[in-house]
Amino acid sequence: MNPLTVAGLWGAAAVGLGLYGMIVSPQPLRRILAFDLLGSGVFLLLGVVARRGAAAGFGGDPVGQALIITGVVVAFAATALTSALWLRLFQETGSATLPDAEGTGADAGAVDSR
Amino acid sequence: MTTWESFDIVLAVLVLPLAFWTIAARETFVAVVSYVAYGLLLALVWVRLGAPDVALAVAAIGSGLSGVLLLGTAARLRDVEEQAAAARPSLLLRVIAAVLSVTVAAGLAVALQFLPDPAPTLAPVAARNLAATGVGNPVTAVLMAFRAMDTLLEKVVLMLALVGVWSLAPDRVWGGRQGPRHQADPQGMLVFLARLLPPVGVVVGVYLLWVSADEPGGAFQGSTILAAMWLLAMLAGLTDTPPVSSRRLRLALIAGPAVFLLVGLGGLWLGDSFLSYPAAWAKTLIVVIEIGMLLTVGLTLALLVAGPPERSARQ
Numbered sequence: 132m133n134p135l136t137v138a139g140l141w142g143a144a145a146v147g148l149g150l151y152g153m154i155v156s157p158q159p160l161r162r163i164l165a166f167d168l169l170g171s172g173v174f175l176l177l178g179v180v181a182r183r184g185a186a187a188g189f190g191g192d193p194v195g196q197a198l199i200i201t202g203v204v205v206a207f208a209a210t211a212l213t214s215a216l217w218l219r220l221f222q223e224t225g226s227a228t229l230p231d232a233e234g235t236g237a238d239a240g241a242v243d244s245r
Numbered sequence: 246m247t248t249w250e251s252f253d254i255v256l257a258v259l260v261l262p263l264a265f266w267t268i269a270a271r272e273t274f275v276a277v278v279s280y281v282a283y284g285l286l287l288a289l290v291w292v293r294l295g296a297p298d299v300a301l302a303v304a305a306i307g308s309g310l311s312g313v314l315l316l317g318t319a320a321r322l323r324d325v326e327e328q329a330a331a332a333r334p335s336l337l338l339r340v341i342a343a344v345l346s347v348t349v350a351a352g353l354a355v356a357l358q359f360l361p362d363p364a365p366t367l368a369p370v371a372a373r374n375l376a377a378t379g380v381g382n383p384v385t386a387v388l389m390a391f392r393a394m395d396t397l398l399e400k401v402v403l404m405l406a407l408v409g410v411w412s413l414a415p416d417r418v419w420g421g422r423q424g425p426r427h428q429a430d431p432q433g434m435l436v437f438l439a440r441l442l443p444p445v446g447v448v449v450g451v452y453l454l455w456v457s458a459d460e461p462g463g464a465f466q467g468s469t470i471l472a473a474m475w476l477l478a479m480l481a482g483l484t485d486t487p488p489v490s491s492r493r494l495r496l497a498l499i500a501g502p503a504v505f506l507l508v509g510l511g512g513l514w515l516g517d518s519f520l521s522y523p524a525a526w527a528k529t530l531i532v533v534i535e536i537g538m539l540l541t542v543g544l545t546l547a548l549l550v551a552g553p554p555e556r557s558a559r560q
Contacts (some may be wrong), residue, residue: 134249134290135252135255136296137257138293138356140352140354141257142353145264146350146353146377147346147353148346150346150349151343151345155338155339155342156268157330157332158275160319160506161273164267164268164277164280168267168268171283171284175287176414178299180360180364181296184365186366187369188369189371189383191294191295191296192371193368193384193387193393194387195405196299196367197384198385199296199302199387200299200302200465201388201395203302204302204403204542205305205402206307207310207549208406209395209406210314210315211550212410212549213407214314218318219553221322222323222415227325227329227332228275228329229302232258238475241377
């Protein structure tokens with residue numbers, strides 16, 4: 132088992148876990164977290180590809196590595212914006228979950244009436 | 246089995262449960278803490294993948310700063326935690342989601358076995374042109390010279406995200422200060438650390454930028470540390486966020502991209518194309534751009550964590 136295999140399998144597992152979390156988590160914050168986990172898996176897969184491109188005395192393909200750094204920063208910006216959006220929505224509606232697809236806000240009602 | 250092989254396996258065994266717990270934990274708070282620990286261990290994997298620059302970025306931004314942000318959000322949502330967790334989807338949906346996720350993960354794992362061999366790479370091209378940029382770290386050369394356009398646009402994305410966060414302010418505090426005003430025990434540990442650490446942190450942040458010319462480091466990693474120091478002082482109540490209507494703040498926020506754009510346009514004028522640096526000046530121009538970037542990105546990252554304006558400017 133070389134580090135490439137380990138990191139590759141791990142990246143694939145993180146993508147799978149993140150995808151599952153994004154689908155089933157009722158809380159938006161957990162979905163954001165799951166999205167970040169999915170993103171970390173994608174970065175790892177990209178890192179494996181960059182590492183395989185090691186040549187000319189570099190530890191990996193520097194273009195791939197730079198792309199990952201850019202991606203990490205943009206993912207953080209997205210996390211910050213989405214959690215601010217969610218907090219604001221929470222302040223407005225007081226609902227712990229997102230309204231359902233029909234836009235009736237039934238989830239909020241169901242939760243409050245418990 | 247060599248030491249490194251066992252290290253990789255131990256790492257994998259440690260990290261996968263953390264990733265799992267990030268999704269499975271009942272409390273969001275626990276999930277975020279797992280994610281932060283996961284991100285820190287992930288940085289070790291990046292070192293093993295021969296990418297120390299990425300390791301620094303993942304540890305600082307992906308784990309540290311995201312962690313602070315998500316912990317803050319989770320703390321505000323604590324009261325509705327149980328209600329929200331009760332709204333779990335049906336078993337059928339969860340089974341379908343699990344099947345789909347396992348399929349995607351397995352597909353990716355299989356696809357990795359069929360990557361082209363020899364792997365396509367731009368490393369030789371980067372190595373050939375490295376001398377023209379005057380920097381020795383190939384990743385910095387890619388970020389600041391070969392693909393400078395990406396970095397410029399990335400800074401614009403950061404600024405747009407901050408404008409988005411600002412615009413979530415309720416009407417009555419429009420243009421006010423971001424986040425709550427923090428108070429801490431003046432004799433407490435937090436205030437002590439907030440006085441002790443920032444001088445060290447500022448030096449480390451600037452050092453990371455400076456050293457990134459030839460060694461692992463970078464402007465983003467350095468600015469994250471500066472942002473963390475400012476946030477620490479804010480959390481300890483030693484300083485406050487500036488009102489978002491402040492002209493000085495806005496000028497500082499556009500300084501980085503403005504310097505970058507000016508240098509880029511100068512390339513159009515004096516050199517061959519947009520963002521081309523004259524070879525004799527390349528290193529100097531890169532350092533100038535990076536210093537502007539350190540200031541702007543540091544401010545932007547910290548203010549992104551601080552959240553939307555919550556108080557009027559006078560408070």
